Amino acid sequence: MGLFWFRSDLRLEDNEALTAAIAQCEKVVPVFCFSPRLWEKHPLGFSRTGAHRIQFLKESLDDLQTALQELGNDLWIVVGEPAEKLPEIAEKVGATVVFGHREAATEEIREEEAVANKIDLELYWGSTLYHLEDLPMPVASLPAVFGGFRRKVEKKSSIREVFARPTAIPGVDQPANQEAYLHLFPEFVAKDKRTAFPFKGGSNAALARLKEYLWEGDHLGRYKLTRNGLVGTNYSSKFSPWLANGSLSPRTIYQEVKRYEEARVKNDSTYWLVFELIWRDFFHFVSLQHGRNLFLYQGLQRVDPRLGKQQATFWKWAEGRTKDGFVNANQLELSSTGWMSNRGRQNAASYLVHDMGIDWRWGAAWFESQLLDYDPCSNYGNWQYVTGIGNDTRTKKFDTQWQAERYDPKGRFQQLWTGMF
Template sequence: METALWWVRNDARLHDNAALVAAAEAEELLPVYVVDPRQYGEQPYGGRDSFDFEKTGAYRARFQRETVADLRAALDAEGSGLLVREGRPDDVLAELAAAVDADAVHYQALPAPEEREAARAVVSTLGDAEVRTEGHWTSTLHHVADLPDGIQGIDDTFTPFRQSVENDSRVREPLPEPSLPPPPDLARLDGGRGAVPTPEELGLEQPEYDDRGVLAFEGGETAGLDRLEAYVWEDDDLREYKRTRNGLLGADYSSKLSPWLAAGCLSPRYVKRDVDRYEAERVANDSTYWLLFELRWRDFMAFQTAKHGGQFFARDGIRQREDIDWADPGTDPTAREQFERWKRGETGIPFVDANVRELNQTGFMSNRGRQNVASFLANSLRIDWRRGAAYFERQLVDYDPGSNYGNWAYVAGVGNDSRNSYFDVVKQARNYDEDGEYVRHWLPELRGVPPAYVHEPWEMDQKEQAAYGVVLGEDYPEPMVDLEASYEEFR
């Protein structure tokens, strides 16, 4: 009788899951989720010029806990179950494999170096114990084996990549949910079924939902499928996606699928199948195409991490730029003060501050906000972009290594773009928050400021400040930098 372990990683779902399908071919199956302590608390960034940062914040910790609880309920309903253990995956899986006399361990293969190193340790340790291991690619729209030129042949610019996969690759059909065999006798295992620690047990504050947020993100496959159903079918929002995707307020200006995609609660191939059906049954337009375009951008960043490895996360990036004099908050007091103000949303630049406060209060920020917030830190302040990206890693409920660090490097001019460019924050704010509704939503101290000044309160004289109820330097900060001067210096 063959016994298999399914090591659950960022693939906490029953639908379209190659690792689960393969593991379910055994006569006995033990699904296992491992809480790795290296993912929590203060951890080193790694590599040259490393620094320490808080790795996982309260919003993502809560989302992960909900995700595991939902997976456990789904497995229980199928006559299976889920074991949760804390420790290094190689140690935990080796111990469990020995305890149940496992023949094989199936797991999700991931592209980023940290995740690949964890898998290598598991493969090595179980190999010494003569336990078979098999990785399965389950996280992207296009399978890694279907790339026209393989990982190393991927162009470092998105457009050629997109054209190659659109023209010369395919998107595989989602796999059906398998019938699950029973688990082995768990009476011989110590520790019971186990549970994911609460945020408090991880040393984090229990986050409370802020009703100013765009959506109450709940972890798990059930919630992810519900969100897809609501956005595409019930509310029929997909037909307007391209026009509304740069919105800032409300649940439905964009799909908001990223947290469930990042945690693996939702398969991108399943999303594409819904888009294909929507095009057949309702409408095919630039919005339906653009959602798939964004999934391919996500693929691009995932495959770039696999191609470039650690260099993708290095300060000089894949362009290996050593011509930028990055300020280091670890050694430069001015940069440290600026970075702390940036993290608190107290830069004195309303569009930056509103977006950062939304992130701090909800674990989410729009794509438009992320680009502007990143550009301000990296291009106007010239603070080491990795510091900002690491802060996003901690705060974001939808953190994904490739998408987060790849997009930060892109904006900072060290990643997948040959151009040096920046975001004019005030111009962007006027384009996407014309009347200042978003800024006032998150910066109540500016609620009385009219649209003419809400994005540039420093343009008000003292009489106007008094009339509108905000005194700069008292009610709201003075700007920490002259934006126009910073753009001129950048140019």
């Protein structure tokens, strides 16, 4: 008998660790554990997990639970440290081993180590497009910049096949224990009608979006032309929130892109979506390589970015009250919906760091709290990149006025979120 520890892999399809658990154990008990770090407060007073993401996570767990129930199993939801909760459940149901996926960021890795000290833990790699074991270099000698990494993996590695969705997961007779957790995240917000991300959490919604973006709307064939957009659902794929909690696998996306290329069109746009997924991979492997330096003020470069901690200035930025209407619109979109475009994120981050001179980690923590798609590797990696203290040291200061004129020339985006232009 084994436990399956769901973490950032909230899906049944392309789930290697779950496939292994089913193959090796007569019965499997699926567990999701709400770790206390999720509702910790940042020193500035906001929760590490804001209202938008907790709602999205709830929808994702509901969807997963239904999928497990359809296979004759169920999802245990517990609140507390995984290193305490998993051994407790194992004892209750008579399990001797825990299966799950490895993660790439330091807190999650520490969590794994703590669990492994208490019970047998069998971990697999499953969050990236390219498998860790298929990289053409050890993680310790990852090329310093993205271009070098991308060229090497594209030339020397290949992407594994998707694991089939299980058709049955035999479970135990005991009813699943589902502890209440929403009270730990007291804020609640209704969906803003203006949102660019009107979708729900969970694998079903993710697969529906994949179908819509590629096949029904045919948006993929134009992705490279539209990806810098700011308004609407289809300027970019919007896959990131599902990728972040694992209800969608990057390999599933890749497989569909290949099918689309065969059936419809293969062009710069279809390549560019995969190119962006390789960026995501890169940040995951960089996180494995550099560990806690991803979260430290001096970044991977170990240099002082000379930034300050003026709270009033920070809050002007976070609440969209700066002198820059474009930055404000992006910040208002984020706090109202949990979504901000990539163009918006680059500008908002650059403004905080390079125009306001505020510690990049405060900005990264605010994004951590607010973003639907928060992922430690992509978030802290991109913040370091914009600050110029990550692997790439070239300054990434964005001229936000110029950017607004180029990407929001008629002020449609600013009008939508600030009511002014």
